[in-house]
Every structure is written in C-alpha cells, then in structure tokens.
Amino acid sequence: MPVVREHIRNGFKVREHWRNPAGSGRQVMLLGLFVLAVFVLGSKPMGGAAGEGQPVPQSTVYPIKWPGWDQPVVRPQPTVSYPIVFPTAGTGR
Incomplete structure (x- = not known):
C-alpha cells in the first residue's frame, strides 16, 4: 500500500497516511472471506x-x-x- 506523505492541501495540513491502491477493495474483501473460511472450517474437530x-x-x-x-x-x-465479646475502646476501633 502506498504511503501518502504529509502535505498542505487547500490551506490545510494533511497528515501522512496509508492509502489502498485503486481497485483493491475486491481483493481485500476476498482475502477477508478466505481468512474467515479458514477459521470456520478449521475450527471443527479432527475426528467425526x-x-x-x-x-x-x-x-x-x-x-x-x-x-x-x-x-x-x-x-x-x-x-x-x-x-x-472482646472489650473495645471508646472509639470503637
């Protein structure tokens, strides 16, 4: 993922941040589904x-x-x- 460096835009300071490349949303979604499937399918017991x-x-x-x-x-x-009953002092403690 490319890094957007700190710069001034329209008079405002923009902090340095990470940005996904254009069109990578689908790949990120597929990766998330793959990881979820590994956890779901991998959590079953070994023997039936x-x-x-x-x-x-x-x-x-x-x-x-x-x-x-x-x-x-x-x-x-x-x-x-x-x-x-133990005797107590007048202060109670």
Missing part, C-alpha cells in the same frame, strides 16, 4: 462422531487420588460454645 460399529474413545483424563482419599476427614469443632 462415532458411528455404528465404531468404538467410542476412552477419556484420557484420570482422577487424581491422594493418600487417604477414601477416608472421611474429621473437621475440628470449636471448643467454646458461646460467643466471646
């Missing part, structure tokens, strides 16, 4: 759905088991059954 007679693939995700996974955890119980 399992059909009749085809085995269903097994999951490769396995659960993480830690030692003592099957044993229930005893949660600690508070030793005081009444609320404790």
Whole structure:
C-alpha cells in the first residue's frame, strides 16, 4: 500500500497516511472471506462422531487420588460454645 506523505492541501495540513491502491477493495474483501473460511472450517474437530460399529474413545483424563482419599476427614469443632465479646475502646476501633 502506498504511503501518502504529509502535505498542505487547500490551506490545510494533511497528515501522512496509508492509502489502498485503486481497485483493491475486491481483493481485500476476498482475502477477508478466505481468512474467515479458514477459521470456520478449521475450527471443527479432527475426528467425526462415532458411528455404528465404531468404538467410542476412552477419556484420557484420570482422577487424581491422594493418600487417604477414601477416608472421611474429621473437621475440628470449636471448643467454646458461646460467643466471646472482646472489650473495645471508646472509639470503637
């Protein structure tokens, strides 16, 4: 794409900018459609759905088991059954 350099036009300063060549709008549209088609068609999964007679693939995700996974955890119980009120200063803080 050609660069239009900074210049004065009709008494106004025109900043430097990029300009598409004449007639390139169609090519830019076709390029955009091609990129969109690649994203749409490329986003499908590699394998198809399992059909009749085809085995269903097994999951490769396995659960993480830690030692003592099957044993229930005893949660600690508070030793005081009444609320404790702490004395505060007269300012409240």
